[in-house]
Amino acid sequence: MLKIQHLLGLKGVCKEDIIKILDTADNYYEILNSENKITDSLKGKTVVNLFYENSTRTRISFELAQKRLSANPLNFSVSGSSVSKGETLKDTVQNIEAMNIDMIVVRHSASGVPEFLTKFSKATIINAGDGFNEHPTQALLDIMTIRQKLGRLEGVNVAIIGDILHSRVARSNVWGMKTLGMNVILCGPSTFLPQHPELLGVKTTTDVNEAIENADAVMLLRLQLERQDTGLFPSVREYRQLFGLDVEKMKKMKENAIIMHPGPINRSVEIASEVADCGRSVILDQVTCGVATRMAVLSLLGNKEGK
Ligand code: CP
Numbered sequence: 001m002l003k004i005q006h007l008l009g010l011k012g013v014c015k016e017d018i019i020k021i022l023d024t025a026d027n028y029y030e031i032l033n034s035e036n037k038i039t040d041s042l043k044g045k046t047v048v049n050l051f052y053e054n055s056t057r058t059r060i061s062f063e064l065a066q067k068r069l070s071a072n073p074l075n076f077s078v079s080g081s082s083v084s085k086g087e088t089l090k091d092t093v094q095n096i097e098a099m100n101i102d103m104i105v106v107r108h109s110a111s112g113v114p115e116f117l118t119k120f121s122k123a124t125i126i127n128a129g130d131g132f133n134e135h136p137t138q139a140l141l142d143i144m145t146i147r148q149k150l151g152r153l154e155g156v157n158v159a160i161i162g163d164i165l166h167s168r169v170a171r172s173n174v175w176g177m178k179t180l181g182m183n184v185i186l187c188g189p190s191t192f193l194p195q196h197p198e199l200l201g202v203k204t205t206t207d208v209n210e211a212i213e214n215a216d217a218v219m220l221l222r223l224q225l226e227r228q229d230t231g232l233f234p235s236v237r238e239y240r241q242l243f244g245l246d247v248e249k250m251k252k253m254k255e256n257a258i259i260m261h262p263g264p265i266n267r268s269v270e271i272a273s274e275v276a277d278c279g280r281s282v283i284l285d286q287v288t289c290g291v292a293t294r295m296a297v298l299s300l301l302g303n304k305e306g307k
Helices: 015-032 057-068 089-097 113-118 136-150 168-179 208-213 225-230 236-243 283-302
Strands: 046-051 072-077 103-108 124-130 157-161 183-187 203-205 217-220 258-260
Touching: 015 057, 015 136, 015 168, 015 283, 046 057, 046 089, 057 072, 057 103, 057 124, 057 136, 057 283, 072 089, 089 103, 089 113, 103 113, 103 283, 113 124, 124 136, 124 283, 136 168, 136 217, 136 258, 136 283, 157 168, 157 208, 168 183, 183 208, 203 208, 258 283
Parallel strands: 046 072, 046 103, 103 124, 157 183, 157 217, 183 203, 217 258
Antiparallel strands: none
């Protein structure tokens, strides 16, 4: 059993809970690689996937995880719903809950929505990404991938490169990795970096070579191209030259260091195609780990006997 009742973020989640989720995910990973991929861990439970923002990986892997656990998934998308008629988030959730559901997986553009839902909903809430705040299952699957590829977590050096300021993935990874004794360096244009990294227990740099030279794992973040006119970075071309991981920069990485990206990737912007598709890239392994991670989170939170 976990100490947490909901998964709202990794901030404040204890090491024991994170390790329990990772170990459970490893078990599910084995099951997913076996002939019979179905378990009955959540048989009879109904899970609503409430996505107010677009998603490919997170939504599909949550739904697949629910099906592998024998739960009943219900998918809600804003388009085609009564949100277009002005129905509020609270009314939407209360109406769905009146249909007797057990869990809600929620993605929303506003930070804090998952926590808000816990104030009036009896369902177990899982955050699938809220605004700039957190994306905890992404960080858990990232950490699972690192442990699987490198065989350890304590003392592992991770460089996260990109738009840290607006990245819920970076934020969840920092909380989770620091709890597990990993070392994190954040890199990007100064406008994308936190003002007080010491409060997070991380280092920062604007020099990509400094970030990658000691890293065991290098994680690129999607440059949010919608920010082009905000003045936060000079141009996509300059960003690519300074911060994009290409073959030349990759040669400066440690020999066994892995390359990660939560997706979706901007090829030829934050990562060159040759790098994204090379043998050191674990980007698709991350996606595979995502199903097992989400099975672990769903079963541990949705079922007191979660395995
Ligand atoms: N990594 C991630 O959250 O991808 P999606 O937006 O496609 O779910």
